[in-house]
Amino acid sequence: MWILYYVSIAEEDISQQELQELMMFPKQTINSAVSGLVKKGYVSLEMIPGTRNRKRILLTKEGEAFTENTVGKLVKAEINAMSEMGDEKMQQYIELHDE
Numbered sequence: 001m002w003i004l005y006y007v008s009i010a011e012e013d014i015s016q017q018e019l020q021e022l023m024m025f026p027k028q029t030i031n032s033a034v035s036g037l038v039k040k041g042y043v044s045l046e047m048i049p050g051t052r053n054r055k056r057i058l059l060t061k062e063g064e065a066f067t068e069n070t071v072g073k074l075v076k077a078e079i080n081a082m083s084e085m086g087d088e089k090m091q092q093y094i095e096l097h098d099e
Contacts, residue, residue: 003033004063005071007043013056015048042066 019030037043042063045055
């Protein structure tokens with residue numbers, strides 16, 4: 001689920017290596033999870049030009065629909081929580097989590 005979250009909120013295409021860095025999981029864990037999502041038809045992998053073996057993770061149409069119905073609800077809840085906090089409390093929250 002978290003892989004779909006990161007893929008859906010990323011402003012640019014994201015690779016398995018970048019997911020490893022973001023999520024701090026071992027390479028094999030990310031690879032297994034992504035492979036499972038490929039088998040379910042939720043994501044596809046595309047070679048990144050100019051790299052030896054890096055692949056970007058792309059949501060398929062099925063993946064977009066599934067993500068909207070699952071991860072999309074989480075993202076909406078985050079946005080609602082942030083808007084209710086207000087700017088001052090949000091800044092405090094960010095500062096506390098940066099330490």
